[in-house]
Amino acid sequence: MIARAGAPSIHAVGLAAAASALLAAAAIVPLDAPFLFCPFRAATGLPCLTCGCTHAFHFFVRGDFAAALASSPLGALLALVCAVHVVWTLLRLCGLPYAPSVRPTRTLRWTAAAALAANWAFLVLKP
Amino acid sequence: MLARCPNCRNTFSTERAGRQECPACGKPLVVPEPPAAPAPGVDVAPEQGTPWEHRKELGLWRAWTQTLSLALLEPARLFASARIDRTSDHLSFAVLTTSVFWAIGQILERAMLSGQREQMRRLLGAISENPDVSSMMQKMIDTQAAANSWPVVIGLSLLTPIFSFIFVYLNAAVTHAFALLLGQSKRGFPATFTVCCYACAPLVLMAVPACGSIVGVVWLVVLTGIGLKEAHRISTGGAAATVLTPYVAMCCLIFVVAAGMAMVFRNLMARQ
Numbered sequence: 001m002i003a004r005a006g007a008p009s010i011h012a013v014g015l016a017a018a019a020s021a022l023l024a025a026a027a028i029v030p031l032d033a034p035f036l037f038c039p040f041r042a043a044t045g046l047p048c049l050t051c052g053c054t055h056a057f058h059f060f061v062r063g064d065f066a067a068a069l070a071s072s073p074l075g076a077l078l079a080l081v082c083a084v085h086v087v088w089t090l091l092r093l094c095g096l097p098y099a100p101s102v103r104p105t106r107t108l109r110w111t112a113a114a115a116l117a118a119n120w121a122f123l124v125l126k127p
Numbered sequence: 128m129l130a131r132c133p134n135c136r137n138t139f140s141t142e143r144a145g146r147q148e149c150p151a152c153g154k155p156l157v158v159p160e161p162p163a164a165p166a167p168g169v170d171v172a173p174e175q176g177t178p179w180e181h182r183k184e185l186g187l188w189r190a191w192t193q194t195l196s197l198a199l200l201e202p203a204r205l206f207a208s209a210r211i212d213r214t215s216d217h218l219s220f221a222v223l224t225t226s227v228f229w230a231i232g233q234i235l236e237r238a239m240l241s242g243q244r245e246q247m248r249r250l251l252g253a254i255s256e257n258p259d260v261s262s263m264m265q266k267m268i269d270t271q272a273a274a275n276s277w278p279v280v281i282g283l284s285l286l287t288p289i290f291s292f293i294f295v296y297l298n299a300a301v302t303h304a305f306a307l308l309l310g311q312s313k314r315g316f317p318a319t320f321t322v323c324c325y326a327c328a329p330l331v332l333m334a335v336p337a338c339g340s341i342v343g344v345v346w347l348v349v350l351t352g353i354g355l356k357e358a359h360r361i362s363t364g365g366a367a368a369t370v371l372t373p374y375v376a377m378c379c380l381i382f383v384v385a386a387g388m389a390m391v392f393r394n395l396m397a398r399q
Binding site for chain 1: 134135136137150151152153214215218289292293296297300307308309310312316317320373
């Protein structure tokens with residue numbers, strides 16, 4: 001899982017920059033803003049795959065992890081991944097010679113697909 | 128040439144073939160010889176670089192117009208010629224193309240469509256007086272009015288390079304996540320990133336007020352599919368699945384819920 005690695009690639013730095021921008025935007029976005037609505041939910045009454053992610057990111061950045069998980073477990077996990085990636089890339093830029101190494105095996109792919117489906121079921125069943 | 132370490136799976140650029148050490152993990156590996164030179168007479172040989180990657184020789188304007196023309200009219204040829212190790216070139220093409228035309232589009236929309244916006248605002252205002260319509264409508268009107276002021280439009284136009292950078296990376300990350308999920312990532316994130324950058328070419332249409340952005344985004348999705356096929360050397364079906372899965376998955380899940388609800392409803396009716 002954790003392997004020896006050199007300096008982060010330009011893509012790792014670019015993704016970290018995009019992730020930090022996303023987390024910063026989530027921290028300041030007003031949750032009652034009129035543009036924060038899901039057109040899919042408005043049209044069908046059902047949540048989309050990423051419904052609740054804005055709320056989850058917002059609560060996660062503000063340290064309210066329970067509210068983040070309640071809004072969307074997938075969103076909370078993505079926010080955690082973003083935060084870990086940003087911190088890890090900074091550490092690698094400072095000389096940390098290790099990086100996570102994840103191989104997309106068949107089991108991992110099926111687990112990810114099942115997690116996506118479970119998250120959506122959670123959103124549908126959430127009162 | 129590009130090589131991938133079999134130990135740490137890091138993709139790196141090297142000038143020579145043969146035995147060497149991975150710059151990331153330091154373990155020894157053998158880089159195979161590159162394929163033979165292409166036959167003479169071929170204009171853009173595979174992975175010999177797009178016009179944008181040769182802009183020092185061609186000049187900025189000529190390189191950009193040739194790349195744009197290839198992306199819009201002969202995308203398969205462009206993606207086949209792209210070198211996936213030229214990250215900064217790809218990123219600069221995407222950010223330049225997207226941000227300039229996005230900014231032009233915003234300014235043109237503000238200047239040309241203000242009359243129609245006023246009409247829409249009056250219409251929304253009339254609707255919002257209806258007690259059945261929520262207060263959200265009024266908030267939307269206020270937000271739209273604030274967003275259409277000249278200082279906001281100019282400010283957003285100046286920030287478009289940052290927005291474009293974030294958009295390119297997020298788009299590449301989501302596309303690559305689905306490529307991994309479906310087992311269609313044969314050449315790693317750099318290949319997906321290259322595709323997502325050159326697929327931004329149709330976003331020049333964002334300079335066209337009103338409908339330009341919609342056409343541009345649809346075209347971007349199509350180009351991404353074509354690009355994934357060429358860059359990852361996967362089948363047409365695999366590429367289409369990777370691009371369309373986020374949308375198709377949605378329809379599938381809704382179908383499952385609808386079917387489930389129908390079964391529950393039928394069982395309840397049968398009991399009564």
